Amino acid sequence: MSCDETFTEFLTRRGVSRRSFLAFCATTASALALPTEAARQLAANLATARRPSVIWLSFQECTGCTESLTRSGTPTVEALILDHLSLDYHHTLQAASGAAAEQARRDAMAANYGSYVLVVDGSIPTADGGVWSTIAGVTNLEMLRETMEGAALVIAVGTCAAYGGIPAAAAVTAPRLNQSGASSVGDLMDAGTIPSLPLVNVSGCPPVPDVISGTIAYFLAYGSLPELDDQNRPRAYYGKTVHDQCPRLSHYQNGEFALAFDDEGAQKGYCLYLLGCKGPETYNACPTVRWNLNTSFPMHSGHGCLGCSEAAFWDRALAADGSGFTGSCFYPDIRP
Incomplete structure (x- = not known):
């Protein structure tokens, strides 16, 4: 060309x-x-x-x-x-x-x-x-x-x-x-x-x-x-949070949360916040633009947001003792 x-x-x-x-x-x-x-x-x-x-x-x-x-x-x-x-x-x-x-x-x-x-x-x-x-x-x-x-x-x-x-x-x-x-x-x-x-x-x-x-x-x-x-x-x-654009937002607003990745709430598509979803403090367009010709993004496959578009996301996702990923303790101000 x-x-x-x-x-x-x-x-x-x-x-x-x-x-x-x-x-x-x-x-x-x-x-x-x-x-x-x-x-x-x-x-x-x-x-x-x-x-x-x-x-x-x-x-x-x-x-x-x-x-x-x-x-x-x-x-x-x-x-x-x-x-x-x-x-x-x-x-x-x-x-x-x-x-x-x-x-x-x-x-x-x-x-x-x-x-x-x-x-x-x-x-x-x-x-x-x-x-x-x-x-x-x-x-x-x-x-x-x-x-x-x-x-x-x-x-x-x-x-x-x-x-x-x-x-x-x-x-x-x-x-x-x-x-x-x-x-x-x-x-x-x-x-x-x-x-x-x-x-x-x-x-x-x-x-x-x-x-x-x-x-x-x-x-x-x-x-x-x-x-x-x-x-x-x-x-x-990057002007809106993943949380505010998430298709599971109505479940969050209704207090409907999955407590395990294979429980009844997860099967019903409930909010993944209590399983460590970092959507409330992550700014990205993935819920609306999505991957694979606008086909999907992590919440569609049953996994919460890792906050990967934010600075130091890996450190913020780890528990203080290094034992693994944390849940809602990172967001005490919006804890349900």
Whole structure:
């Protein structure tokens, strides 16, 4: 695909109708809480958007974020948003390897200096000079610092990149306290360790695919970021708690709770709050956007929210003695 090809031309070549494209724009505008007339403007701007260069760096992570994003479904416009990008470097998806892969990254940086989008997933180790994770002999920290020099925007995909995630967990059984010095992109910016650039956090372990595609669609259309919350997350997707959007909310309001995962309440779809659900303090769009083409999210399968889109979610989910996940004692103010 030529970098001069517009998004509309690309979709037409892939067999996507204008009706489907407009439906996607309307849905995305609604999800982003844009006014009604903004859907037409989003469609007009996105239709003429050119293909941006994207460099995707993966550090201390499990590849779950990439796995999630590549399962948006096909041939949805959401998936094609990702296809439309010129993904010039990605450890998992690129064909090149070894020296050729690193040369591709440097070539993309030189050719698109000042305009490429940098996507980061995984936390960045900083202890012992960052040697806990290296790529081609270069520490993650040094590679991030180098690649950020010519980036126009940084998108931290997943909770590890946004907050440090599980690699940064301070396990309750000391002394195993984040030995790698795992840090988030934002923390490194705040510390002055790496350059400060426009940053958007798309948290979740992993994030919902449509959230990242919607955020990218907005950037393609307007050349700027949607409204962000105080943690640099798109407010439209992270503005409400999982609890407030949960299909089991009426059971909570009626005082109907499952007391075990296999009891009668669980079978009737009662609220999972007393089984440790972290929905009341977790902000995410998963109950409404959901995974697998809007098919499901954890509560649909009978499991409570783990709070994976929030900072330090792993530590907050553990009992004080490290014995396991806790329940409603984390929320004394709303305990039924």
